[in-house]
Amino acid sequence: MTEGNVAADQLRLFIERVERLEEEKKGIADDIRDVYAEAKAMGYDPKIMRQIVRLRKMETHDRQEMEAILDTYKSALGLA
Secondary structure, eight states, rough: HHHHHHHHHHHHHHHHHHHHHHHHHHHHHHHHHHHHHHHHHHTTTTHHHHHHHHHHHHHHHHHHHHHHHHHHHHHHTTTT
């Protein structure tokens, strides 16, 4: 087997792995969408739930800083 064939085989394997992972990612995204739809059917607001999920991913100090800046902006615009 030549060096070119080995490189081509490696590339093909990488591409196939990415394709499998993309399929898994699509399946997970579909599952997440189903959970939000189920929550909505029970009266919860998916938009707010998504915001909460985003906030929970953040470090506490980053979230506090963001909330302080948001409060400052809201106050400046008369929204507080």
